[in-house]
Amino acid sequence: xxxxxxxxxxxxxxxxxxxxxxxxxxxxxxxxxxxxxxxxxxxxxxxxxxxxxxxxxxxxxxxxxxxxxxxxxxxxxxxxxxxxxxxxxxxxxxxxxxxxxxxxxxxxxxxxxxxxxxxxxxxxxxxxxxxxxxxxxxxxxxxxxxxxxxxxxxxxxxxxxxxxxxxxxxxxxxxxxxxxxxxxxxxxxxxxxxxxxxxxxxxxxxxxxxxxxxxxxxxxxxxxxxxxxxxxxxxxxxxxxxxxxxxxxxxxxxxxxxxxxxxxxxxxxxxxxxxxxxxxxxxxxxxxxxxxx
Numbered sequence: 001x002x003x004x005x006x007x008x009x010x011x012x013x014x015x016x017x018x019x020x021x022x023x024x025x026x027x028x029x030x031x032x033x034x035x036x037x038x039x040x041x042x043x044x045x046x047x048x049x050x051x052x053x054x055x056x057x058x059x060x061x062x063x064x065x066x067x068x069x070x071x072x073x074x075x076x077x078x079x080x081x082x083x084x085x086x087x088x089x090x091x092x093x094x095x096x097x098x099x100x101x102x103x104x105x106x107x108x109x110x111x112x113x114x115x116x117x118x119x120x121x122x123x124x125x126x127x128x129x130x131x132x133x134x135x136x137x138x139x140x141x142x143x144x145x146x147x148x149x150x151x152x153x154x155x156x157x158x159x160x161x162x163x164x165x166x167x168x169x170x171x172x173x174x175x176x177x178x179x180x181x182x183x184x185x186x187x188x189x190x191x192x193x194x195x196x197x198x199x200x201x202x203x204x205x206x207x208x209x210x211x212x213x214x215x216x217x218x219x220x221x222x223x224x225x226x227x228x229x230x231x232x233x234x235x236x237x238x239x240x241x242x243x244x245x246x247x248x249x250x251x252x253x254x255x256x257x258x259x260x261x262x263x264x265x266x267x268x269x270x271x272x273x274x275x276x277x278x279x280x281x282x283x284x285x286x287x288x289x290x291x292x293x
Contacts (some may be wrong), residue, residue, distance in 0.1 A: 002034060007041025008097035008194050011162075012187065013045070013088070014103055016069050016153060017131035018053025018061075022169035022176070022183045023102025030187065041196040044092060049084065049153075057173075059106055070149070072156035088153065093160040098132065098194055100164075101153045102183060105171020109283070111271040112235055114140035114212075115177045115186065116166035118154040128163040134194035135212075136165060137202065142270070143213040143291050165190070172274040212288035218264040221245045221285035223278040225259055231285065233269050240266045245285050246279060263287060 006045035012030070014023025027047040034043075048054040050060045050068045060067045064079035068140065071078075074086025093099070105111040115136035120126040133141050144166075149155065157164040167186065170179035191197040223229060229245040233239055263285065271286030278284065 001042065001044050002031075002036050002039060003042040005040040007039070007196055009042040009044065009095060010100065010191065010194055010196060011044045011088075011096045012046065012091055012096045012100050012102065013049045013153065014055040014075075014102045015048030015050055017057070017059045017067070017106050018050055018102060019046075019057050019059055019107040019173055020104040020169075020171065021174070022104050022180050023167070024048050024054065024174060026102060026179060026183045026187055029184070034239050039191070039196050041194070043191075043196065044096065044123070044174070049088070050081065052080070057107075069153055070151045072151050072153055085153070085156075089156050090158060092201070093157055093162060096162055097123055098158075098163040098190075099133075099154070099157040099233045100187070100190060101166045102169065102187075103167055104169040104179065105271060105274070107171075107173035108273060108275050109271050109286070110170055110172045110235060110274050111168040111286070112140050112268075112288075114142045114168050114270075115184045116154070116168060117141060117143040117157050118164040118166060119145050119166075120158045123137075125158070125161070127164075129158070132163050132190055132193055133165045135189050136188055137166070137189050138167070138182055139210075140270075140288075141211045142168070142288055143211065145214070145216070145245045163194075168271075211291040212268065212270065213291040214270075214286065215265050215267065216277055216287050219267070219287040219289070220283055221261050221263060221287075223248050223280055223282040223284055224261065225250070227251055228259075228276045229278045229282075229284050230258070231272055235269055235272055237269045238267075239269055239287065240261050248284075251277075265289065
């Protein structure tokens with residue numbers, strides 16, 4: 001925790017999933033290098049929220065097999081993962097004004113570097129979330145709905161009334177220098193927007209900033225069978241409904257023809273699977289569309 005003077009409280013978490021690395025690197029560097037005299041307010045910095053998963057380099061905790069981002073509001077008498085989400089939900093959120101949960105695509109997905117707008121029911125709250133996400137100044141800003149799932153850290157923070165954003169900083173199970181630079185700059189931008197570090201702001205230097213949204217279930221392309229995924233397009237490309245997204249090839253029967261997968265909506269290819277091997281139901285591609293809010 002870093003505190004100086006009067007001002008808002010921002011919670012920054014990384015490592016919610018243990019195979020997503022840009023957030024932990026960014027927050028750790030901030031904890032080491034930030035001069036407390038520069039700030040007006042309070043920063044609560046948690047580089048690796050799910051430490052056991054981070055040490056194992058996997059999405060879920062090896063201690064209880066749970067996905068931390070599906071355990072909120074948590075349980076003080078539950079497993080270690082449920083206790084972590086409970087502490088964040090019941091002890092840290094009530095003393096904060098804003099929350100940023102820094103994610104990437106993890107080992108299995110590569111996503112366009114983006115700031116994520118957490119949905120809120122009240123118009124004023126939603127506007128705060130959008131403003132903070134836009135201040136992050138990622139190449140893309142994406143409005144999501146969590147597919148109605150209330151168990152994420154972001155959804156819990158919104159219920160607590162916090163101005164809330166997330167990120168998706170590339171992925172593929174590695175640290176990408178371009179995504180890391182976007183993440184570091186974006187965190188500084190958010191602190192400036194909130195008044196914690198006044199006067200700092202740097203815009204995106206890569207592509208035109210766009211606001212997108214995920215169009216529900218039709219925005220996802222899932223593997224129809226076990227095999228190996230062959231994508232047909234690169235991230236950022238415009239695709240259309242009915243267009244072939246790729247093939248899944250059988251690894252056990254060379255005479256079985258590959259299964260074709262098609263997009264169900266027009267939009268931008270926002271996410272792409274990074275692991276060739278798939279089983280039925282694995283997410284292979286994610287489509288985002290222009291936000292009309």
